[in-house]
Amino acid sequence: MASSRVTHVADSTSQLLASYEALPYEGDAIPATNPDSVAAMARLRGLHPPDVAHSSVLDLGCSTGGNIISMALVLPESTFVGVDLSPSHIQSARRTAAALGLSNVRFEALSITDVSEHLGSFDYIISHGVYSWVPPQVQRALLRVCKRNLAPNGIAYVSYNTYPGWNLRGIIREMLLLHDRPELSATERVTRGRELVQFMATTIPDSERIYSALLREEFALLSGLRDSYFLHEELEAENRPVYFREFIARANEEGLRYISEAAPSSWDVQLTNEIRARMRSWAKDDVSYEQYLDFLRGRSFRRTLLCHDGVHVDEEVSPEPIKAMYLSARSRNEKAGPGEPPGSELFRTPDGVAVTMNHPVVIAALHALVDARPTRLSFFDLLDQTRARLAGRNGEITPDLLADMMLRCALVTLIKLHTVPAACATTLSERPRVSELARLQVSHGEYVTSLTNQNLELDAVARLVVANADGTCSHDDFVRLCRAALARGELNSKGKSPPASEQLPAAVSAAIEHLFVGGLFVG
Numbered sequence: 001m002a003s004s005r006v007t008h009v010a011d012s013t014s015q016l017l018a019s020y021e022a023l024p025y026e027g028d029a030i031p032a033t034n035p036d037s038v039a040a041m042a043r044l045r046g047l048h049p050p051d052v053a054h055s056s057v058l059d060l061g062c063s064t065g066g067n068i069i070s071m072a073l074v075l076p077e078s079t080f081v082g083v084d085l086s087p088s089h090i091q092s093a094r095r096t097a098a099a100l101g102l103s104n105v106r107f108e109a110l111s112i113t114d115v116s117e118h119l120g121s122f123d124y125i126i127s128h129g130v131y132s133w134v135p136p137q138v139q140r141a142l143l144r145v146c147k148r149n150l151a152p153n154g155i156a157y158v159s160y161n162t163y164p165g166w167n168l169r170g171i172i173r174e175m176l177l178l179h180d181r182p183e184l185s186a187t188e189r190v191t192r193g194r195e196l197v198q199f200m201a202t203t204i205p206d207s208e209r210i211y212s213a214l215l216r217e218e219f220a221l222l223s224g225l226r227d228s229y230f231l232h233e234e235l236e237a238e239n240r241p242v243y244f245r246e247f248i249a250r251a252n253e254e255g256l257r258y259i260s261e262a263a264p265s266s267w268d269v270q271l272t273n274e275i276r277a278r279m280r281s282w283a284k285d286d287v288s289y290e291q292y293l294d295f296l297r298g299r300s301f302r303r304t305l306l307c308h309d310g311v312h313v314d315e316e317v318s319p320e321p322i323k324a325m326y327l328s329a330r331s332r333n334e335k336a337g338p339g340e341p342p343g344s345e346l347f348r349t350p351d352g353v354a355v356t357m358n359h360p361v362v363i364a365a366l367h368a369l370v371d372a373r374p375t376r377l378s379f380f381d382l383l384d385q386t387r388a389r390l391a392g393r394n395g396e397i398t399p400d401l402l403a404d405m406m407l408r409c410a411l412v413t414l415i416k417l418h419t420v421p422a423a424c425a426t427t428l429s430e431r432p433r434v435s436e437l438a439r440l441q442v443s444h445g446e447y448v449t450s451l452t453n454q455n456l457e458l459d460a461v462a463r464l465v466v467a468n469a470d471g472t473c474s475h476d477d478f479v480r481l482c483r484a485a486l487a488r489g490e491l492n493s494k495g496k497s498p499p500a501s502e503q504l505p506a507a508v509s510a511a512i513e514h515l516f517v518g519g520l521f522v523g
Contacts, residue, residue: 029070029449032262032303033059033126035078036453038155040417041305043321044407045259046314049155050123052419053077058122058149060112060142061085061130065093065105066441070449072097072105073437074423080105081122083115100436113141115149122149125156128303131247132161133238143254146306156306157262158247165300166241172197172218176234189235190227197222226446244302245291255309258287260317262303266353268293269411286315317411319403326376326418327406328452329369331355347414355412361397362405364389369415374452374519375426376418379403424451424519432512432521433471442466452519459493460485461504462511466520478508 031037035057039049055078059068062082072080082105084090090109097105108119112134125146131139146156161169179196180189201219204212222230233239242250248258279296283289293299307313336344336356344358347366357363368385369377377385379402387397409415425432438448442463447455458466464485465478473481482504485491491498499507515521 028066028447028455029453030067030126030128031453033067033128033157034071034453035075035124035155036418036420037416038124038126038157038262038305039419040325041260041262041264042155042307043325043419044317044417046318046321047155047259047307047311048153050151050153055079055123056120056151057081057124057126058119058145059083060115060125060127060145062089062093062107064089065096065107066449067126067128067453068105069093069096069100069102070437070451070453072102073100073435074451074453075420076104078104081119082107083110083112083119085109085111096437096440099440112138112145115141115145117148119149121151121154123151123154125150125154127157128159129232131158132240132242133232133236134240135238136240139240139250140254143251143256146251147254147256147308150308152308153311154307155259156256157303158251158306159262159301159303160247161239161241162247162294162299162302163241163243164295165298168214168298169218169300170241171214172222173234173239175200180235186231187227190230193230193235194222241300243291244294244299245287247302247304248287251304251306252309256306257309257311257313259305259307259313262305264411264413266355266412267297271296317407319400319407322403322406322410322417323379323399326378326421327369327382327410328376328416328418328422329366329373329414330416331366331370331414333363333367333370349413351413353413355414359405360390361386361401362409365402365406366409366414373517374422374424376422378421379406382406422452422519423523425516425521425523427523428512428516429471429521431471431474432469432516434466434469434515434520435522438466438520439470448520450519451522454518456515456518456520459496459511460491460498461493461507462514464491465508465511465515469515469521475505475508475512478512479504482508 035052035055039052042049053075057068057071057078057080059080059082062068062084065082068080068082082093087109090107093107097107127142131142142158146158150156176193176196179193181192182189184192197215197219201215204215206212251258279289279292283292331347331349334346334348336346340356341358343360344356345363346354346356348354357366365382365386368382368389383397383399383402386402390397406415410417435451441448442458447457448466450456461482464482468478468481482491483501486498486501486504
């Protein structure tokens with residue numbers, strides 16, 4: 001019996017390895033996994049996580065290493081280890097690290113089941129996009145590593161697919177698996193799957209309103225994803241969603257306890273007090289309360305933070321730790337819509353969250369953060385700037401008031417909290433220079449990773465700027481390069497016509513501003 005289980009695990013591992021070797025999963029930056037972000041969320045719950053600038057980080061399932069390489073670049077006093085089952089992933093990661101001259105990151109081709117205490121102890125352990133896609137034995141091994149290899153005050157990050165949302169998404173997956181032909185190449189399998197979803201989404205009659213709407217929504221989601229994501233999310237043999245309460249029970253069995261999610265959800269925060277009170281009356285503890293939230297929103301994915309079971313975790317987030325943090329803007333301000341009170345302003349995030357604010361202190365603070373981009377302001381710098389913008393009200397703007405307001409803004413994702421200052425250029429040079437990582441990425445990928453661990457999608461003008469931003473080119477030089485590329489027919493962006501020659505100076509200015517605000521330039 002034991003022998004058959006070992007054989008099953010070996011077979012599952014071999015299939016998984018073959019799939020990732022056939023179509024490697026791109027190793028982009030995953031902002032929520034950044035130790036800076038993880039530490040900030042843990043502090044809000046009263047924990048005292050390790051100093052991010054001098055920490056050790058383990059990435060379980062690191063893919064081609066892009067995520068921790070971008071971290072290693074801006075945290076030179078920290079050390080990083082990436083583990084992945086795929087030798088080709090590891091080889092790619094090692095090549096990139098070597099090209100960048102990084103000595104604080106290393107990569108190991110290793111199954112999670114083979115990770116032992118000999119690998120070392122780590123302040124932060126991250127595992128994104130692994131747990132739901134491996135057999136139960138590997139899931140248990142992953143949680144054991146999070147316990148055994150985690151420093152006493154360390155934090156682990158694990159992402160996974162969740163029910164009830166995946167009950168709906170699973171319908172599409174089952175359809176795709178039935179339609180799949182594993183003997184085809186990875187690219188052919190993805191093309192075949194996309195064709196099926198598109199056909200179903202556009203063919204099911206409108207009389208089947210709910211089913212039709214589900215398929216169309218899923219088609220809209222999948223059509224915007226890269227082939228590697230489509231293959232490994234929808235067509236893998238292993239995809240095991242869990243209920244949140246089940247995942248936490250498994251973590252508890254291994255000696256781990258729940259802290260919070262790695263990033264706040266604006267949806268959860270905007271629930272009324274009446275709704276919260278009703279669910280609290282049903283819930284026997286925080287875990288069951290979170291499970292009710294998942295039922296209410298149909299949640300399909302979680303990014304959970306864990307710590308050792310002996311560590312104290314506050315039940316509620318507190319604004320007090322924000323006074324020792326840095327803050328940055330995640331939103332832009334717009335005019336409020338008709339019917340809003342005078343003085344109101346709308347702030348909108350890149351992912352579509354829109355919140356109308358009418359308190360002058362909040363508006364002044366958000367403007368200060370927006371104007372400071374890409375700089376992160378320390379809390380007390382923000383306090384000074386907010387007071388300066390509201391001259392005559394200085395005595396009213398106390399640290400406690402501003403911390404409470406900024407906590408509320410963070411919970412609706414208008415701002416981001418940090419434990420370290422930004423590593424990118426905070427003033428714009430006449431001859432800007434991007435990181436070596438970005439120049440390496442722009443030659444072969446659709447995205448580049450900023451020095452704030454963000455993925456930036458570039459149009460053709462911005463790509464040309466990045467490729468040549470080595471500290472020697474001015475704005476006019478970039479315009480000349482763009483005109484030459486336009487003449488050669490090489491300035492086409494996906495789905496867009498290239499700008500006319502007379503539009504290029506403005507297009508270059510906009511590209512430089514986009515890259516600067518995005519944190520791509522080196523100081």
